[in-house]
Amino acid sequence: MSVTYSNDRVFAGAGPEPSTSVKEEDIFLDGNIDVQIRNIVCNYSLPMHIDLRQLASRSYNVFYDRGKGVLVMQKRSPQCYVKIFSSGKVNIIGCKSEVECKKAARQVARHIQVILERTDRTMKIRNYRVCNLLATCKLPFGIKIEELHRQYPAQTEYEPELMVGMIWKHENPKASLRIHTTGSITIAGASSEIHVQQVLEFIYPIVYEFRCATRSLANRAKKRKSEPQRR
DNA sequence: TGATGGCCCTAGTCACCTTA
């Protein structure tokens, strides 16, 4: 099994429609699992005090919240949202890849340097780290999450009355997975794309044991069966 | 009165359920 990353929808209407039969499922299992990075949160600090009022007055697409002491910047390329604190701490939210995130971090640091006219010294990014990464993937089969929860009660949390998905807490690398009966999995709390891959490679053989026909696919199959033969 | 700890809010994203 291998994992590929993309920001485009692959399963949404692309390729042959998966069937409920195990034979056809196996065709999907031989292929790659397409993982989409939906959101990355990173933070870093700049070794200086930032005058947020001055920065706000000289920048476009910014909102200065004086009460909270934070400047919110909306970036178009890469599309993300940046929170800048007067202490020099910067949070970047909404990037789709680690490369984009790093690029945005450099752009913001450069922007602050130019706006505040600190061109006399080099602006160094300190303590840069990705603190949260959110990814999703869609498996070609449904998952019996109730049975999975019964089998792994220590690692999972499942409250069907509160939340439709089951939570799987992964310790090393640290990540939290939400597994749905439809086969869609959301990974949150990972700190790199490598960690997401490791977690998926760990979880795949487990969920495969509890596979079933997805509800929508099962309904479709049921519908097809009940439809009168036209030929 | 100052220090400390805990809670809540903010943003982004998704899938899913409920309600209109």
Add this chain to the structure above:
DNA sequence: TAAGGTGACTAGGGCCATCA
């Protein structure tokens, strides 16, 4: 069928309660 609400995750900051 469309819209609204929920939960997960992160960090920093604000606010409030408690204690010395």
